[in-house]
Every structure is written in C-alpha cells, then in structure tokens.
Amino acid sequence: MNILIVGYGFAGNQYFRALDVLKQTSERLNDVAVAYYDKKDKNSFVPYFADLNQALSQFRPDLIIVTVNDAFHADILNELSSFKGFVICEKPLANSSDNLEAIKENLKNIRGFYFNLIERYSQATQTLRAFIERNQLELVRAHFTWAKNRLNDYRPTVGVTSEIIHSLDLIQYVCPVEANYELHQVIGSCSDFSVSGADILDSLSITAKLNQAVVTGYSSFVNISRTREINFIFHNPMQDIIYARMIFDTPEWDEDTLCIWKHTANGEHIFEKLLTEKKHYPHGKQAINKFVYMLGDIINLIHGDIKPKVNLPDLQTALTLQVLLNEIERKAIVLEPIEFFPKKERQFLFTENDLEKLG
C-alpha cells in the first residue's frame, strides 16, 4: 500500500511517526510505503515529491493524507479529480471562501473519505458515547472551552474556526442526535496573531441549540494556556441530572480524562472515572496515541474491509461542519482588530519539534 502525505509539517510528521509505529507492530503493514509532497523539501529520509501530479503518477498512492495548513486544504482536494483511492483530510475541510460544491465535484472519483477529528479516537470520548447510549441520556446543556496560544507560531491558519470544530463535533458525536446545530449568537475578536493576516478571527464565543439542548462555548488561538474541556448536563429517563466532564491533552498530549457522576443525598455517585492510558513511545514519537489507533483502523479498512472501531466523519459530515463554521465566521460580531505585533516584526519561537507548543 502506498501512502502519500501531502504537507509534511507538524501534523504530517505525526502521521509519519504513527505509521512507523504501526509498521513495527504489525506484519500486515510490511507492504506500506510512504512518500510526501510538500512545497518545501524537508530533507527527510522519506521520499519527496516537489510536484503533486508527479507524486500521483509516479508513486501511485492508495491513500492520500492531506495535512497542508488548514487554509490550503481545498487547493489540494481540488487537484484530486482523477484520484481513485482513499483520502484522509485534516480539519477543517476548507476556508470560508472556498467553493464547497467544487470540492465535492473534484472528489467524486475517490473510494473513501475520512475527515480527521482526532479526539473522536480518545478513550474518554468512546466511553462517554457508550455510556450515553446505554443509559439513554438526553443532553440538556453543554459548555466547552477549547483554546491554546498560537502567538509567535510560524503556521498560517484560517483562524479559530480550525479550533472550535473539535468541540462542536465532539458534542454532536457523543450524543446520538441526528439534528444539526442551530446557531444563535457569536461574538469574537480578531487580530494579527497569525502570519495569515491582520484581522484573522482569533477567539469566538457562541450560543447554539442542538435539538432541545443549549450549547455554549469559547474557543481561542490566543489563550495563554492549552485548555480543552467539555462539560455536559444530561437527563436520564427518570429526569435525574447526570454530569460529565471531558478534558483532553492535559497536562500532556494524549492524557485525557473523563468523569461521569450524579449528586445524591449521600454525596457524589461516580459512574465512570478514567484517565486514558498513555503509551510511552520512544523519544520523538510522543503525541501519536490516537493517530496510531486511527490510522490502524483506516488501513485495516482499506486492506480488508474491516469496519473501523470509530466512525470518522465522511465527506458529507465534513461539508456540513464547514457550512456551520462559515456561518459562525459570518455571524461573529468583533471589535477592531487587536495588534499583537505593532512593529510588524514577529519572532517564531517554536519549531516542528516543540510538541507541547504546537498541535
């Protein structure tokens, strides 16, 4: 199986390291060959293509992983009109100015599309999802904070919609509702935090409804610490109040916690409490637990038609989420752009190896 990584930066590297681990642990992956296409030659020992069409015709990939910066996903996806294999695309699908119909049209020949929202692969997410289903819980209220600091970061971005997508997807994924979000209000701020421009959305607060439940949340790219938390309040069939809290990648990558409980006259009754098991991969291979599970699933699916343990969103779900992100961006009420870099000089303080800072 030939796998082409398109965009060999921080995330591209995570995919490569995860594939390396999988190859060492499964004989079934002996036949996997990896190459990459990037604007820049990263001088890696991995075979490099400087031209996408050349990579397609010479390397003949079975699977393409799109991990260029979020602002350029559509540029790559629109080049795949003759591609007949599988595609994994990093979130978000596109930019608010990209033509979604054109993307759909250009992907009409592919065999399968997996939109990577990696936190679906957290054990915390899986456990909460199963608990909600088993206990027929109905969401009443959810609140999220999903934020980090991307000041002094060299990577271009579409803005904070690339961040808020995780929590919006997770809330919808763990609760078995068919409904889409009904967006009410959006306030935010924009700034020159990113190299992408002087007024890129850096933070958002939203209120929305998902079926009868109220969802509120805050997401930011200029939060001074990494915070990834979702709080849930449910009703069980007896209308008791059940609480759940998920925290991701804290204090380190891949360390996720989940607690599900209710208050009783005798104190808290805890139904589930877990801290996800962190595998200790060798130095330089950290922060890939979920990528290993996700890629293993998708390769098994391509190899042997084995159903994945976790359903990654398909193209239609990615498009629906993109429509929501575009609406959020359109509705956001913002003040004048903040100038973090009034001298127009910016220092890039992190490299691809700064795992704690990037992501």
Ligand SMILES: NC(=O)c1ccc[n+]([C@@H]2O[C@H](COP(=O)([O-])OP(=O)(O)OC[C@H]3O[C@@H](n4cnc5c(N)ncnc54)[C@H](O)[C@@H]3O)[C@@H](O)[C@H]2O)c1
């Ligand atoms: N799932 C996750 O946890 C996670 C974590 C980090 C990033 N991401 C996603 O991965 C994507 C990439 O982010 P990153 O942090 O790796 O960025 P990055 O800047 O580290 O890497 C992007 C790479 O793409 C290359 N590139 C950009 N445009 C290109 C083009 N048109 N053609 C060829 N190469 C091009 C750049 O040269 C760079 O090497 C983004 O969509 C981001 O949202 C996901």
